[in-house]
Amino acid sequence: MELQLLAFAQARDLFGFSSCTVSCAPGDSPRAILQRLAPTAPLAHLRVALDAEYATWDTPVGAARELAILPPVSGG
Amino acid sequence: MQIDLHFTAGRIVVPPAAWPSREIGACLEFQGIVREGEGGAAVAGLFYEAYEPMARRLLERHLREMGARHPCTAVLFIHRLGFVPVGEASLFLRVLSAHRGEALALLAAAVDRLKQDVPIWKRSTPPAGL
Numbered sequence: 001m002e003l004q005l006l007a008f009a010q011a012r013d014l015f016g017f018s019s020c021t022v023s024c025a026p027g028d029s030p031r032a033i034l035q036r037l038a039p040t041a042p043l044a045h046l047r048v049a050l051d052a053e054y055a056t057w058d059t060p061v062g063a064a065r066e067l068a069i070l071p072p073v074s075g076g
Numbered sequence: 077m078q079i080d081l082h083f084t085a086g087r088i089v090v091p092p093a094a095w096p097s098r099e100i101g102a103c104l105e106f107q108g109i110v111r112e113g114e115g116g117a118a119v120a121g122l123f124y125e126a127y128e129p130m131a132r133r134l135l136e137r138h139l140r141e142m143g144a145r146h147p148c149t150a151v152l153f154i155h156r157l158g159f160v161p162v163g164e165a166s167l168f169l170r171v172l173s174a175h176r177g178e179a180l181a182l183l184a185a186a187v188d189r190l191k192q193d194v195p196i197w198k199r200s201t202p203p204a205g206l
Contacts, residue, residue, distance in 0.1 A: 008127055009197035052130035054193070068127055068195070075126070075155065075196025076108045076167050076187060 001026065003033070004066045011069040014041055030067055031057040046071055077143040078150040081132050085158045088165045095172065096150060102176040104183050108167035110160045119200045121161040127195040131155075138189045139182075146182040148173035153186075155196060166198070 003024050007015045015038055024033050030048045034041060048055050050064040061067060078096065093103055110122050139151055152170040160166045169186060173179040190196070 006127065008195065009125060009199060009203060012203060049127070049130055049195070052127070052133055068130065070127065070195050071197060073191065073193060073195055074198050075124070075131075075194055076190050 001063075003061060003064065005033075005037075006066065006068040008068065008070055010071040011046055014038075014046075015069065024061060026062050027060050029058045029060055030055065033061070033067065034069070077139070077148055079136055079139050079143075080150075080152045081135055082152075082154045083126060083128055083131075083157055084154060085156070088154050088156050088168050090154075090168055090170075091152070093170065099174050100149060100172050101174045102172070102179045104171045104173075104176070104179040106167070106169040106183055106187065107165040108187075109165055110162050112162045114198075114200065117200070119162065121159050121164075122166065122198045122200060123159050123202050124155070124157045124166055124196065124198050125203060126155065126157055126197070130195050134194050135190075138194070139186060142182050142185045142189070146173075146178040146185065148178050148182050151182070151186070159202075 002021050004021055006019050007017055012018050043057055047070045048057055049068040049070060050061060051066050112118050114122060148171050150172040154168040156166050169183060171179040171183050
């Protein structure tokens with residue numbers, strides 16, 4: 001299956017893309033997908049969303065179509 | 077509760093206030109203004125970006141939850157994206173309610189919650205690709 005990855009703010013600087021598409025399996029976790037893409041990228045201070053809902057780094061992506069990498073928010 | 081959410085790339089234009097019923101007793105407005113000293117060093121402005129579909133979904137959910145605790149009639153939320161110069165508003169909120177207490181409580185809760193988990197970011201340097 002194909003999954004759209006989105007990276008925002010400092011995560012875009014860290015990963016070097018704002019969006020890209022990767023191939024993965026439904027049982028893959030966001031952590032596993034990103035570690036294949038950028039093995040040394042630190043994930044501890046980042047959050048992840050699947051189809052625009054917060055998820056954990058170890059939740060299988062299942063049928064999600066979009067994975068977003070989210071630095072700490074600072075709106076307002 | 078009526079909820080209107082807007083994201084805009086341009087300067088926030090505050091719509092004229094109108095009362096949806098004769099039971100409106102309080103109209104509370106808040107603007108978040110970009111400060112020169114944001115982050116310690118003098119800046120000309122800040123760059124804002126959002127994961128807009130998720131931000132809309134979370135804002136709607138949070139405002140519904142807050143509206144259950146602090147019953148209000150209407151909320152208008154406008155957040156500016158892109159570069160916002162010092163002295164201009166990045167955020168506008170208007171809350172209408174029958175009584176001031178609910179509007180004050182909902183406004184305070186909404187701004188606090190915005191800064192907890194709604195995917196909007198500001199930075200003093202232009203993000204790559206924007």
